[in-house]
Amino acid sequence: MKVHMFLKKAYAGQNEVWQYIVTIIAIVFAAVLGGIPLVIVMFADGMQDGMDTVDLQEVLQSGDYTQLGMSANTFLFLMLLQFVAIFLVLWLMVRAVHKKKFLDITTARPKLDWSRIWFAFGVWTVLLAGVEVVSYF
Numbered sequence: 001m002k003v004h005m006f007l008k009k010a011y012a013g014q015n016e017v018w019q020y021i022v023t024i025i026a027i028v029f030a031a032v033l034g035g036i037p038l039v040i041v042m043f044a045d046g047m048q049d050g051m052d053t054v055d056l057q058e059v060l061q062s063g064d065y066t067q068l069g070m071s072a073n074t075f076l077f078l079m080l081l082q083f084v085a086i087f088l089v090l091w092l093m094v095r096a097v098h099k100k101k102f103l104d105i106t107t108a109r110p111k112l113d114w115s116r117i118w119f120a121f122g123v124w125t126v127l128l129a130g131v132e133v134v135s136y137f
Contacts, residue, residue: 005108013100034085
């Protein structure tokens with residue numbers, strides 16, 4: 001019964017094909033835009049250390065960003081910044097272009113069910129902890 005309600009909410013708002021195309025283009029643009037700070041910091045750190053573009057390409061292929069003098073936390077923050085940009089653009093497109101509430105694309109319920117979210121979080125935590133323990137033996 002709940003699945004039917006969720007699908008019924010899909011028809012709410014505006015659902016023209018051009019709106020989905022614009023949304024996809026905007027999300028791709030946000031992904032590129034969100035990655036620019038990482039590229040700027042990588043090139044600035046690399047050039048400051050006297051690296052040329054060939055050396056920077058080797059760092060990118062190896063995945064060892066400590067060669068640039070960048071801490072793992074800084075790298076993680078700059079990588080996650082891309083996803084923040086994507087999420088904000090997705091939220092904006094759902095609200096402005098599709099004329100939907102963001103809650104309508106996540107659940108059919110009138111409000112977010114935090115108990116289900118915490119249950120799923122707990123299940124994943126137990127699974128990941130189990131895999132981690134098994135990997136040690």
